[in-house]
Amino acid sequence: MKMSNMLVSTLREVPAEAEIASHKLMLRSGMMRKMAAGIYNYMPLGLKVLKNIEDIVREEMNNAGAQEFLASALIPSELWKESGRWEAYGAEMFRVKDRNERDFCLGPTHEEVFTDIARNEIKSYKQLPVNLYQIQTKYRDERRPRFGIMRSREFVMKDAYSFDKDQLGLDLSYDKMHEAYVKIFNRCGLDAKCVEADSGAIGGSNSAEFMVKSEVGEDDVVFCTSCNYAANIEKAIATPELAEKEELRDLNKVETPNIKTIEDLKNFFNCSNKKMAKTLIYRVDNKVVAVMVRGDREVNETKVANALGEVIELEMANEEIVKNATGAITGFAGPIGIKVDELLVDEEVANMFNFIVGANETGYHMKNVNFKRDFQGKVGDYRNITIGEKCPCCGCEITIARGTEVGHIFKLGTKYSEAMNATFIDEDGKSKPFVMGCYGIGVTRTMASIIEQHNDENGIIWPLSVAPYHVSIIVANIKDEKQVKSAEEIYTNLRSKGIDVLLDDRNERAGVKFKDAELMGIPMRITVGKKIGENQVEFKLRKGGDMEVINTDEIFTKIKKEFLNEGLKVQ
Numbered sequence: 001m002k003m004s005n006m007l008v009s010t011l012r013e014v015p016a017e018a019e020i021a022s023h024k025l026m027l028r029s030g031m032m033r034k035m036a037a038g039i040y041n042y043m044p045l046g047l048k049v050l051k052n053i054e055d056i057v058r059e060e061m062n063n064a065g066a067q068e069f070l071a072s073a074l075i076p077s078e079l080w081k082e083s084g085r086w087e088a089y090g091a092e093m094f095r096v097k098d099r100n101e102r103d104f105c106l107g108p109t110h111e112e113v114f115t116d117i118a119r120n121e122i123k124s125y126k127q128l129p130v131n132l133y134q135i136q137t138k139y140r141d142e143r144r145p146r147f148g149i150m151r152s153r154e155f156v157m158k159d160a161y162s163f164d165k166d167q168l169g170l171d172l173s174y175d176k177m178h179e180a181y182v183k184i185f186n187r188c189g190l191d192a193k194c195v196e197a198d199s200g201a202i203g204g205s206n207s208a209e210f211m212v213k214s215e216v217g218e219d220d221v222v223f224c225t226s227c228n229y230a231a232n233i234e235k236a237i238a239t240p241e242l243a244e245k246e247e248l249r250d251l252n253k254v255e256t257p258n259i260k261t262i263e264d265l266k267n268f269f270n271c272s273n274k275k276m277a278k279t280l281i282y283r284v285d286n287k288v289v290a291v292m293v294r295g296d297r298e299v300n301e302t303k304v305a306n307a308l309g310e311v312i313e314l315e316m317a318n319e320e321i322v323k324n325a326t327g328a329i330t331g332f333a334g335p336i337g338i339k340v341d342e343l344l345v346d347e348e349v350a351n352m353f354n355f356i357v358g359a360n361e362t363g364y365h366m367k368n369v370n371f372k373r374d375f376q377g378k379v380g381d382y383r384n385i386t387i388g389e390k391c392p393c394c395g396c397e398i399t400i401a402r403g404t405e406v407g408h409i410f411k412l413g414t415k416y417s418e419a420m421n422a423t424f425i426d427e428d429g430k431s432k433p434f435v436m437g438c439y440g441i442g443v444t445r446t447m448a449s450i451i452e453q454h455n456d457e458n459g460i461i462w463p464l465s466v467a468p469y470h471v472s473i474i475v476a477n478i479k480d481e482k483q484v485k486s487a488e489e490i491y492t493n494l495r496s497k498g499i500d501v502l503l504d505d506r507n508e509r510a511g512v513k514f515k516d517a518e519l520m521g522i523p524m525r526i527t528v529g530k531k532i533g534e535n536q537v538e539f540k541l542r543k544g545g546d547m548e549v550i551n552t553d554e555i556f557t558k559i560k561k562e563f564l565n566e567g568l569k570v571q
Contacts, residue, residue: 038145
């Protein structure tokens with residue numbers, strides 16, 4: 001492509017709305033333009049990168065035996081009602097009505113659609129296993145779209161669904177997808193780590209996320225400093241710290257005027273946070289639930305939701321609900337006599353002795369409280385693991401880093417096939433539900449994550465595998481006929497060898513062209529300048545290294561070497 005014919009405009013200033021590197025650089029390099037909050041148009045340069053990523057995804061999915069399919073983005077409500085998710089999915093779903101007042105949604109995900117296809121098209125175990133995938137735009141009405149295409153309301157996703165006759169078949173399909181995902185992210189130049197994850201609204205028994213470490217990541221990821229254990233903090237198993245055993249003391253109510261926070265209590269009682277338990281009250285759909293954790297811990301709301309079963313909405317209770325449950329203002333809740341539908345007690349609290357809690361009376365706390373003797377509740381792991389705790393696998397220390405999810409794989413089992421009566425006839429002539437898996441990759445988020453890992457103060461540094469162009473040829477002086485003619489000859493020659501080339505033939509200063517090439521992240525740059533009369537050009541890599549002066553007959557050899565260094569093929 002010649003830049004004189006190309007629709008592209010770069011920005012020198014950082015857009016005020018952009019908060020993270022990928023968002024800033026995609027706008028500055030002219031790869032996308034904002035249309036509304038969380039909604040972007042992809043310009044030609046950005047679309048080329050997106051298509052390159054899609055091609056990698058498509059090739060590895062095909063190699064793994066999956067078949068490409070394309071479902072409608074407009075889905076009738078009946079399918080979602082069959083699975084029970086029409087109401088359960090919540091406010092993120094874009095819901096629309098047609099002219100006949102029938103309900104539809106813009107697909108946020110496609111489990112129901114693919115299950116419907118399977119039950120209509122697959123009749124016998126002889127047709128199994130089947131893995132169908134699509135690369136398609138999804139729609140989710142994010143409450144707070146941010147970070148450009150990291151969290152947007154419209155995004156491109158690859159979603160695949162496997163159908164097997166039994167659990168063993170699902171395990172094999174799951175492992176194939178895991179292997180394919182590793183290859184995809186490696187080819188995209190991403191350092192992505194597979195971690196244990198919560199299945200969330202998708203459901204199913206097991207799931208894993210592919211996370212990219214990022215300072216601006218929206219998830220906390222737990223890593224063991226010794227073994228290979230890694231998990232999203234929502235899923236990470238917290239190992240309870242055992243309290244020192246004590247003789248049980250008499251329960252005692254203590255007046256604590258104007259004391260509401262754990263820090264206030266710590267100073268008032270002159271004790272450690274570890275001698276206190278806080279009781280947090282939630283509204284969970286139509287129920288009121290209290291959760292107890294140690295004073296220095298934080299509640300893990302995902303674990304709470306999982307413990308309660310099917311949950312549509314979970315939020316902190318308002319002052320009125322707190323007053324009805326405790327008889328006190330916020331800050332004095334405790335487990336003794338609390339009026340809630342369910343009390344969840346973190347296992348760490350269940351093993352504490354003579355601790356302090358709210359008295360369910362404004363201005364009072366209870367001292368020397370003990371589980372079982374003074375109150376009952378459902379014991380479990382309801383808290384976030386913290387840095388320095390023990391790994392649940394090997395007992396060594398864990399650490400926590402921020403991460404961004406780029407892929408997620410699920411073992412759905414029969415969750416959707418049973419709900420939607422999607423069955424096949426097995427070897428014995430019996431009707432059985434499909435055993436399903438679900439596998440997603442955020443294609444647009446992958447694009448942004450690559451930029452987050454590959455950039456510097458001058459712009460993007462695309463890996464060759466996904467770059468919009470492999471080489472940028474810059475004509476230093478567009479008025480020099482020799483330079484223009486030689487640049488076009490090099491351009492034509494490289495294109496004939498399968499190299500994607502951007503020829504900057506604009507009537508601009510060389511410095512402007514250099515800055516744009518660096519901002520756009522083109523991996524290799526060839527400058528045709530004054531030395532072209534000696535059949536020499538300047539060659540420079542975007543990812544570092546000094547500028548070299550080489551002969552024109554060395555150009556292809558240099559380029560081929562860079563392809564080989566990244567494990568890519570070239571003619």
